[in-house]
Amino acid sequence: MIAYLEGKILSKEADGIILLAGHIGYEILLxxxxxxxxxxxxxxxxxIALYIYYHVTDRQPKPVLIGFLTPDDKDFFQLFITVAAIGPxxxxxxxxxPVPQVARAIEDRDTVFLSQLTGIGKRTAEKIVATLNGKVLAFAATQSPEPDPGPTEPTDFLPEExxxxxxxxTEVLTEQLxxxxxxxxxxIKQALEKNPGISSPEDLFDEIYQETR
Structure with a gap:
């Protein structure tokens, strides 16, 4: 499965580009x-460096490549398509x-903003809020274009205790939420930087989600 591509734009298409990477042209939706x-x-x-979401189903046997400039944008997209009636x-x-604006609208329950997105009506906007409110706070901040840090990054700056x-x-956020x-x-990193005195999982959850209340 293709997850990342680098290359030069061979041509611009209506909904994306053809990216020439390694002498192969990849049609990528953007x-x-x-x-x-x-x-x-x-x-x-x-x-051009793109993180790729690879989409193929029984109904759509032809593989579709969807590109993103950052891992954050791809992560948000993968959450976004968990909403009923919103496919890739x-x-x-x-x-x-921009993703931060969409994420902020979700956290603010701003269905008016969301219903202005292409193809998103009022009912779908309400489904988006119902499904994702409380899950996209991290994307509402200004995002860095730097690559996704490794899985051990949150503990690199922490004392052992x-x-x-x-x-x-982390386990609860990923496995349960x-x-x-x-x-x-x-x-987690943003919460700890804001409040270094946090010493329990309960306090850490409170700091993470305080803006959604």
Whole structure:
């Protein structure tokens, strides 16, 4: 399965690009913002690096590649398509606003904003909020374009006595609450940087989710 590609844009398509990587042209779908940024990079003769969501189903036997500039954007997309009635093809067309803005609207229960996204009506906006509210807080902050840190990153800056606490909270966030690994790591790090005195899993959860209350 293809997860990452680097190369030059061979041509621009209606909903994406053909990326020339290793003498092979890959047809990749992009949201409108990512497409615009890729074209700017191409005009500056920069190499395009994309994290790929690989989509294939029984109904859609032809593989579809969907590209993202950061692991964060891909993680958000994978959460976004867990909403009923939003598949990958609908989701990529809907993301006409930056991920942090969409995530903030979800956390703020702003169905008016969400219903302005392409193909998202009021009822679907309500489903998005019902499914994802409380799960996308980490994406609402300004995101760094740096690659996703390794799985041990949240504990690199911690004293040993807090590492068990972080491991416990990470497990709950990912296994029980549906967050991606990178989202859980980011949420924990932000909470600990904001409140270094946290000493229990309960306090850490309170700090992580205080903005959603």
């Amino acid at each position: 949201d409108t913002i990512t497409l615009s940024m890729c074209m700017e990079k191409s005009q500056a003769n920069e190499t 093809m609908k989701a990529i067309k809907a993301l006409t606003r 807090k590492q068990l606490m972080v491991s416990q909270v 549906g967050h991606s690994g990178s989202s859980a790591r980011r949420m």
